[in-house]
Amino acid sequence: MLTPIRWGIIGTGKIAHAFASALRDTPDAVLAAVGSRQQASAAAFCAEFGGTPYASYAALCAAPEVDVVYVATPHSLHAENALQAIAAGKHVLVEKPFTINQREAVQVVAAARARGVFAMEAMWTRFLPASETVRALIAAGEIGTPRQISADFGFPSTLPPEHRLHNRALGGGALLDIGIYPLALASEILGPVESVQGQSRLAANGSDVMSGFILRHTGGGMAACICSTEAWSPIELTIAGPEGYLRLPTPFYKARQVHVVKRDGSQRTIDTPYRGNGYVHQAEEVMRCLRAGALESPRMPLDESVALMGVLDTLRAQVGLRYEADA
Numbered sequence: 001m002l003t004p005i006r007w008g009i010i011g012t013g014k015i016a017h018a019f020a021s022a023l024r025d026t027p028d029a030v031l032a033a034v035g036s037r038q039q040a041s042a043a044a045f046c047a048e049f050g051g052t053p054y055a056s057y058a059a060l061c062a063a064p065e066v067d068v069v070y071v072a073t074p075h076s077l078h079a080e081n082a083l084q085a086i087a088a089g090k091h092v093l094v095e096k097p098f099t100i101n102q103r104e105a106v107q108v109v110a111a112a113r114a115r116g117v118f119a120m121e122a123m124w125t126r127f128l129p130a131s132e133t134v135r136a137l138i139a140a141g142e143i144g145t146p147r148q149i150s151a152d153f154g155f156p157s158t159l160p161p162e163h164r165l166h167n168r169a170l171g172g173g174a175l176l177d178i179g180i181y182p183l184a185l186a187s188e189i190l191g192p193v194e195s196v197q198g199q200s201r202l203a204a205n206g207s208d209v210m211s212g213f214i215l216r217h218t219g220g221g222m223a224a225c226i227c228s229t230e231a232w233s234p235i236e237l238t239i240a241g242p243e244g245y246l247r248l249p250t251p252f253y254k255a256r257q258v259h260v261v262k263r264d265g266s267q268r269t270i271d272t273p274y275r276g277n278g279y280v281h282q283a284e285e286v287m288r289c290l291r292a293g294a295l296e297s298p299r300m301p302l303d304e305s306v307a308l309m310g311v312l313d314t315l316r317a318q319v320g321l322r323y324e325a326d327a
């Protein structure tokens, strides 16, 4: 058995629960502490998952029993909370999107590098077996060089306007919450984004209920993506090359299968089950990096997170989607 890696979590919301549950399924991981704005929330969380409850994020960051802090707050707080943990000398795993904008992303990356701690955007889908299978199939030449990606990600939200998903003060909107998934996947498969063109429909509060964008990548490939919080869509993604295409069935961001369809008419399906609720794989990557003394993951490099925030900034400027932090 390896020396356990001790996790601390900032925030006690939906994804914090999912990640704490994943840590139970992650060998040699320990949930050491949880920080909340309210003692009662931290206590209730720890009663369910274990660890020491702290009544502030600052206290969690200062906790000596924590090696790595997982930031699970709304987008608008990612940079502030990550910087707090980094200043305390903690490694950080920061929920997606990494920050609200590129300026904040640059700040977090600079702070982590200056402090010599590990940092990564929690782009958990990249570590799932389906993603590994896609990379292996592409490397084996199954579809030839990937040239185009198409993706949709829509669900009809029933959440109230003040919820973080829609609340502009908390970074609400479809693009940053779910548009980041096809964007990150396209960047991984087709390479850096050279240019982007987008359209959005904004709600009365100025956050986007629907965004569509077309990416042109440096290698010449292109991706077309649409995301919304008002349509119940298939949530599928297709990667096409001259010899065929790979399809990630619904929901593509945590596909349990990859379909391979070849130009010659042949088809096959590869099962790609993930462990636990899927977040295990990302936790393991962080722990692998920490044990190896690596300050970032080669699978989700910091410069790529900064670049993705830049693409989102450009898109948001095109459609008039602004957040307070942009000022």
Ligand SMILES: NC(=O)c1ccc[n+]([C@@H]2O[C@H](COP(=O)([O-])OP(=O)(O)OC[C@H]3O[C@@H](n4cnc5c(N)ncnc54)[C@H](OP(=O)(O)O)[C@@H]3O)[C@@H](O)[C@H]2O)c1
Pocket (backbone or CB within 6 Å): 010, 011, 012, 013, 014, 015, 016, 035, 036, 037, 038, 041, 042, 072, 073, 074, 075, 077, 095, 096, 097, 122, 124, 164, 170, 177
């Ligand atoms: N990887 C994924 O699959 C996935 C899925 C869902 C969400 N996420 C990401 O995770 C982040 C959190 O999403 P979530 O769905 O877990 O949100 P959530 O359920 O609303 O929880 C967010 C938590 O942040 C803390 N918080 C601090 N200031 C807050 C404020 N002003 N308003 C609301 N909460 C505040 C709260 O914890 P305390 O009260 O304990 O302080 C709250 O429980 C988002 O950035 C989102 O993009 C990722």
